[in-house]
Amino acid sequence: MGFGLIVIGDEILSGRREDKHMRHLVQLLGERGLALEWAEYIGDDRDRITATLRRTLAGPDVVFCTGGIGATPDDHTRQCAAVALGVPLALHPEARTLITQRILEMADGDPVKADLDNPDNRHRFKMGEFPAGARIIPNSYNRIPGFSVADHHFMPGFPVMAWPMMEWVLENYYADRFHRDVQHQRAFYVFEAPESNLTPLMERVEAAFAGVRVFSLPSVGDAQKGEVFARRHIDLGVKGDLEQVASAYVMLRDGVVAMGYEIIEQSEDGTA
Numbered sequence: 066m067g068f069g070l071i072v073i074g075d076e077i078l079s080g081r082r083e084d085k086h087m088r089h090l091v092q093l094l095g096e097r098g099l100a101l102e103w104a105e106y107i108g109d110d111r112d113r114i115t116a117t118l119r120r121t122l123a124g125p126d127v128v129f130c131t132g133g134i135g136a137t138p139d140d141h142t143r144q145c146a147a148v149a150l151g152v153p154l155a156l157h158p159e160a161r162t163l164i165t166q167r168i169l170e171m172a173d174g175d176p177v178k179a180d181l182d183n184p185d186n187r188h189r190f191k192m193g194e195f196p197a198g199a200r201i202i203p204n205s206y207n208r209i210p211g212f213s214v215a216d217h218h219f220m221p222g223f224p225v226m227a228w229p230m231m232e233w234v235l236e237n238y239y240a241d242r243f244h245r246d247v248q249h250q251r252a253f254y255v256f257e258a259p260e261s262n263l264t265p266l267m268e269r270v271e272a273a274f275a276g277v278r279v280f281s282l283p284s285v286g287d288a289q290k291g292e293v294f295a296r297r298h299i300d301l302g303v304k305g306d307l308e309q310v311a312s313a314y315v316m317l318r319d320g321v322v323a324m325g326y327e328i329i330e331q332s333e334d335g336t337a
Contacts (some may be wrong), residue, residue: 067102073132132222136191147247160193252302
């Protein structure tokens with residue numbers, strides 16, 4: 066079981082809005098000793114959303130899905146989730162109660178606005194229609210809930226609503242996984258070294274330490290980080306189990322030094 070993210074909305078793919086969910090989810094997971102393993106972006110296309118959800122629902126991962134759970138013509142996520150699951154949409158009883166509370170709050174004593182049978186309010190109840198058997202996710206911002214089915218968790222695209230929902234889901238469903246498999250990493254910078262020259266050493270390190278992965282992040286130079294880093298360099302390191310990382314790091318670092326390349330070691334927080 067891993068953690069994944071699906072972000073739905075034409076506005077993301079067109080560039081009208083920038084996705085902020087992935088960075089925030091990475092932070093929420095990292096604070097709990099967890100990590101995001103994949104992310105997908107999908108436009109407001111019913112067939113594509115349904116196909117994606119059918120595939121991910123058949124897998125073992127925990128999936129956070131943002132966007133498209135409203136009740137406007139371009140919101141399709143609730144319907145697509147129901148189709149992918151092979152179940153009908155149904156007004157969730159608790160969602161009806163929460164939406165009713167929201168309607169009465171917004172009416173502020175106006176009997177016309179508080180009439181649950183007026184067309185506007187009947188339309189608002191659409192936002193509580195979830196795949197049959199779904200569980201609600203509380204919305205601390207305006208009461209309109211998200212929903213969960215299996216290990217898939219659906220929430221609005223608005224960060225002010227989605228981010229507290231993400232945190233609620235983690236705390237209420239996955240607390241037993243926090244800090245269970247903590248990943249550690251050590252890294253250093255290598256200057257003016259072709260990645261191809263370092264690859265055999267990286268492969269030897271991974272072969273010697275089964276619980277370790279080597280990462281290599283090349284840069285053509287970044288003058289904003291100072292004169293030293295204006296040169297071509299690679300952020301090279303290892304991550305994995307604490308006991309193995311220390312030894313793997315030494316093997317990788319000493320191997321690069323033996324090849325004659327200049328390095329600058331990083332502290333454990335990633336600074337030079």
